[in-house]
Amino acid sequence: MALRKKIDKVLGNILIVIMGVMVINVLWQVFTRFIIGTPSSFTDELARYLMIWLGILGAAYVSGRNMHVAIDVLPLRSSNKTQKKLKLIVYILIIAFAFFAMIIGGLRLVYITYTLDQYSPALQMPLAVVYFAIPLSGALIIYYKISDILNIK
Amino acid sequence: NRLSDTRTIKLAHSLDVNHSVHKAMVKMGEDLAKISGGKMQLEIYPSQQLGTERECIELLQIGSLDMTKVSVGVMENFAPRMKVFGLPFLFRDKEHAFQVLDGPIGQELLDEGTKYWIKGLAYYDAGSRSFYTKDKPINSPSDLKGLKIRVMESVTAVNMVNSLGGSATPISWGELYTSLQQGVVDGAENNPPSFYLSRHYEVCKYYTLDEHTVLPDVLIIGTHLWNDLSEQEKKWMQQAVDSSVVYQRKLWAEAEKEALEEVQKAGVEIIYPDKTLFSNEVEDVYSDIKENEDMYNLVQRIQNTK
Amino acid sequence: MEYIPIIVLVLSFIGLLSIGMPVAWSIAISSVLTMLVSIPALPAFTTVSQRMGTGLDSFALLAIPFFVLSGQLMNKGGIAHRLIAFAKTLVGSLPGGLALINVIGAMLMGAIAGSAMASASAMGSILGPEMEKEGYSREFGAAVNITSATTGLVIPPSNILIVYSLASGGVSIAALFLAGYIPGILTGLFLMLVASFWAKKKKYKVGKRSSLKQVLKAFIDAVPSLFLLVIVIGGIITGIFTATEASAIAVLYTLVLGFIYKEISFKSLPEILLDSSATTAVVMLLIGASMSMSWVMSYENIPQNISSTLLAISDNKIIILLLINLILLFVGIFMDMTPAVLIFTPIFLPVVTALGMDPIQFGIIMVLNLCIGLCTPPVGSVLFVGVGIAQTTIQKVVKPLLPMFLAMIVALFLVTYFPQLTLWLPSLFDL
Ligand code: NA
Numbered sequence: 075m076a077l078r079k080k081i082d083k084v085l086g087n088i089l090i091v092i093m094g095v096m097v098i099n100v101l102w103q104v105f106t107r108f109i110i111g112t113p114s115s116f117t118d119e120l121a122r123y124l125m126i127w128l129g130i131l132g133a134a135y136v137s138g139r140n141m142h143v144a145i146d147v148l149p150l151r152s153s154n155k156t157q158k159k160l161k162l163i164v165y166i167l168i169i170a171f172a173f174f175a176m177i178i179g180g181l182r183l184v185y186i187t188y189t190l191d192q193y194s195p196a197l198q199m200p201l202a203v204v205y206f207a208i209p210l211s212g213a214l215i216i217y218y219k220i221s222d223i224l225n226i227k
Numbered sequence: 228n229r230l231s232d233t234r235t236i237k238l239a240h241s242l243d244v245n246h247s248v249h250k251a252m253v254k255m256g257e258d259l260a261k262i263s264g265g266k267m268q269l270e271i272y273p274s275q276q277l278g279t280e281r282e283c284i285e286l287l288q289i290g291s292l293d294m295t296k297v298s299v300g301v302m303e304n305f306a307p308r309m310k311v312f313g314l315p316f317l318f319r320d321k322e323h324a325f326q327v328l329d330g331p332i333g334q335e336l337l338d339e340g341t342k343y344w345i346k347g348l349a350y351y352d353a354g355s356r357s358f359y360t361k362d363k364p365i366n367s368p369s370d371l372k373g374l375k376i377r378v379m380e381s382v383t384a385v386n387m388v389n390s391l392g393g394s395a396t397p398i399s400w401g402e403l404y405t406s407l408q409q410g411v412v413d414g415a416e417n418n419p420p421s422f423y424l425s426r427h428y429e430v431c432k433y434y435t436l437d438e439h440t441v442l443p444d445v446l447i448i449g450t451h452l453w454n455d456l457s458e459q460e461k462k463w464m465q466q467a468v469d470s471s472v473v474y475q476r477k478l479w480a481e482a483e484k485e486a487l488e489e490v491q492k493a494g495v496e497i498i499y500p501d502k503t504l505f506s507n508e509v510e511d512v513y514s515d516i517k518e519n520e521d522m523y524n525l526v527q528r529i530q531n532t533k
Numbered sequence: 534m535e536y537i538p539i540i541v542l543v544l545s546f547i548g549l550l551s552i553g554m555p556v557a558w559s560i561a562i563s564s565v566l567t568m569l570v571s572i573p574a575l576p577a578f579t580t581v582s583q584r585m586g587t588g589l590d591s592f593a594l595l596a597i598p599f600f601v602l603s604g605q606l607m608n609k610g611g612i613a614h615r616l617i618a619f620a621k622t623l624v625g626s627l628p629g630g631l632a633l634i635n636v637i638g639a640m641l642m643g644a645i646a647g648s649a650m651a652s653a654s655a656m657g658s659i660l661g662p663e664m665e666k667e668g669y670s671r672e673f674g675a676a677v678n679i680t681s682a683t684t685g686l687v688i689p690p691s692n693i694l695i696v697y698s699l700a701s702g703g704v705s706i707a708a709l710f711l712a713g714y715i716p717g718i719l720t721g722l723f724l725m726l727v728a729s730f731w732a733k734k735k736k737y738k739v740g741k742r743s744s745l746k747q748v749l750k751a752f753i754d755a756v757p758s759l760f761l762l763v764i765v766i767g768g769i770i771t772g773i774f775t776a777t778e779a780s781a782i783a784v785l786y787t788l789v790l791g792f793i794y795k796e797i798s799f800k801s802l803p804e805i806l807l808d809s810s811a812t813t814a815v816v817m818l819l820i821g822a823s824m825s826m827s828w829v830m831s832y833e834n835i836p837q838n839i840s841s842t843l844l845a846i847s848d849n850k851i852i853i854l855l856l857i858n859l860i861l862l863f864v865g866i867f868m869d870m871t872p873a874v875l876i877f878t879p880i881f882l883p884v885v886t887a888l889g890m891d892p893i894q895f896g897i898i899m900v901l902n903l904c905i906g907l908c909t910p911p912v913g914s915v916l917f918v919g920v921g922i923a924q925t926t927i928q929k930v931v932k933p934l935l936p937m938f939l940a941m942i943v944a945l946f947l948v949t950y951f952p953q954l955t956l957w958l959p960s961l962f963d964l
């Protein structure tokens with residue numbers, strides 16, 4: 075559990091920084107356009123890419139805290155034993171999705187954009203960096219869900 | 228689809244179904260089915276259903292889409308030498324532009340994408356871009372001073388507008404109408420049909436035909452599919468593409484004429500400025516290019532094309 | 534063959550939900566399963582990743598984290614409280630007073646910005662906690678917030694009407710904007726009516742009528758908070774910033790005011806930032822996943838197949854309009870608004886214009902209809918925002934949502950069968 079707490083903490087701090095930078099970045103956009111008169115050419119793009127990171131990494135964070143919105147119609151009506159089994163199935167399916175779509179699919183996306191030299195239009199930042207959030211988040215989700223499986227009581 | 232003899236090719240683009248490019252693609256599909264005896268079919272997804280232009284290129288590379296159409300402005304991220312089209316006043320006139328695009332230089336640039344797993348097949352006409360403004364008419368570059376002009380999100384476009392004296396402001400196309408209305412930007416630049424179809428003329432009452440850049444559309448195919456096609460299939464494909472290009476250019480010329488008539492009817496003042504005032508302004512852009520030998524040679528070859 | 538994808542999509546989605554899979558993962562997994570019907574595994578996995586990532590690649594979405602953040606700052610910084618205290622002196626004596634404030638606020642917000650998600654995040658984070666304090670159920674508050682937020686998509690300015698104009702081949706945007714006022718306000722009024730009835734039935738607390746003196750005192754207290762509205766509205770109208778940027782300005786202003794009131798300290802900032810990030814992330818994963826679902830629906834031509842099957846049933850005008858509305862309602866359940874407008878405008882517009890309907894009226898019908906879809910699972914961005922911010926669950930919100938849907942459907946049918954509601958205002962301006 076100590077490791078899990080540590081990961082929570084680091085992940086939380088990253089999200090705080092992303093959110094803070096996002097606000098400052100958009101304020102800077104208004105400031106450069108309206109006060110200075112020479113609009114910044116990168117703030118829009120930076121904001122959108124930070125947003126992808128916030129959303130995708132945040133998905134891992136809320137997944138670790140089991141904050142996702144679920145519709146528990148069936149599980150509530152079934153016996154304790156079936157509930158445990160259903161929980162196990164749900165966790166295994168999430169792990170499968172995180173592995174195949176987010177890690178395999180995500181890494182292939184990172185690989186494609188990296189080997190094909192894809193850069194963002196304004197910041198000229200490698201798009202692989204933007205998409206790397208996906209496999210990273212996938213790995214964290216798998217960690218959290220395995221830890222959840224070990225803790226099913 | 229491997230079960231039957233027919234091959235269904237998925238083509239996505241971002242324009243609506245009334246656009247000349249879409250109509251030309253429909254014709255391409257009909258031609259392709261006819262000349263291949265039904266062995267090749269085209270399935271078209273218009274209106275950005277499968278993603279923006281950049282995202283569609285990625286889908287070609289990923290392998291879930293076969294063909295798409297993008298502006299060279301987007302293509303330059305995948306075939307960097309296409310940045311040359313972003314240079315203002317590169318072509319003397321429309322004939323010159325077609326000579327270059329249909330000649331060896333155009334073909335060379337189309338093939339360049341293959342190392343990025345995409346291959347250009349042809350150029351569709353997207354006319355030339357000019358400024359339109361809300362409150363203040365632009366008769367010469369000095370009128371652009373201090374005006375916030377919306378540009379595409381591309382370094383080349385930003386440099387181009389700034390070199391002409393405007394203040395380039397990247398804003399997404401979808402948010403532009405309200406941004407113009409509310410005065411976040413003072414104007415924008417685009418070709419006549421886009422100015423007309425986007426209804427920006429309801430807000431902007433001055434259209435200055437300085438024709439600063441010619442940014443054609445590029446039809447591309449993923450090499451995942453292209454390398455899988457037989458020589459015969461490639462021939463059929465190229466044949467259908469070529470006749471769609473001829474058809475599209477005809478439709479485009481009509482659309483351009485209609486757009487200018489319609490916006491004029493709606494009270495837009497069309498200004499035909501002295502273009503040399505504008506082209507003189509961008510000499511710096513060309514002298515900066517000398518540092519990049521490859522780009523400089525390319526510009527020379529284009530300018531020397533008769 | 535063409536029905537296999539829709540069957541896979543619907544069955545896998547319902548199956549996953551029923552074993553207790555969180556909605557976002559149910560959407561994502563059923564989308565990838567549907568892709569596997571016609572795309573090889575590796576490209577399919579990569580495509581899901583790409584859609585989830587690029588689904589969030591939009592500047593307009595930024596309004597969500599920012600309004601969530603400024604809402605939290607307003608609550609902690611005492612601004613929200615002062616604003617609501619003032620509003621309560623005005624309508625607090627009516628049944629469901631706070632709910633009415635929510636609807637009016639959403640319509641005003643809609644008249645400034647074109648984003649329902651911005652409105653839902655702003656109103657939800659400010660009013661939600663207050664409603665709970667007054668004894669409203671969290672779910673009722675969320676339901677009012679979710680449905681009323683969509684009125685802003687019909688009341689101009691509206692980005693979705695611009696999308697429609699493009700898809701229709703150039704219906705006048707100015708005319709569409711004018712046409713949106715009456716249907717938008719009408720929907721808002723119906724929602725207020727339903728909310729009032731519900732509040733009365735549930736016997737929610739009704740405040741006393743305030744004296745003029747009390748109103749004035751509350752007003753003076755609220756002046757610095759009201760000034761936020763002046764800055765946001767004024768800034769957008771004068772073109773200093775866009776609606777999305779306004780949400781960042783709101784963060785700055787509420788932060789500064791919170792410091793001045795000494796109700797926020799630097800030490801409490803990280804926690805506020807983390808809370809808003811987590812709330813945002815819940816919503817973002819839902820949106821990213823639902824973008825994959827919208828994509829696979831387009832890819833498999835599911836919308837076109839549904840409509841060609843249904844439209845073959847009849848050629849009676851009233852029935853066709855009914856069918857079109859039903860198809861759109863169904864599609865709105867599974868698809869985001871923008872792709873739905875882009876796909877269906879070219880399919881339906883020729884049908885309805887052949888029946889003599891004005892394209893302006895049809896645009897409003899379409900948007901009004903798809904507004905309902907924004908409030909239904911599995912693909913409903915405004916629902917996600919509202920539920921995420923209220924920190925409740927989708928299944929609990931469904932019950933109070935149903936009567937609200939009824940209000941929206943009544944408005945939709947009035948607009949469908951009475952062209953004057955949309956065409957009268959534009960005709961005054963010769964548009
Ligand atoms: Na609006």
Ligand code: NA
Pocket residue numbers: 865866867868905906907908909910911912913
């Ligand atoms: Na929905």
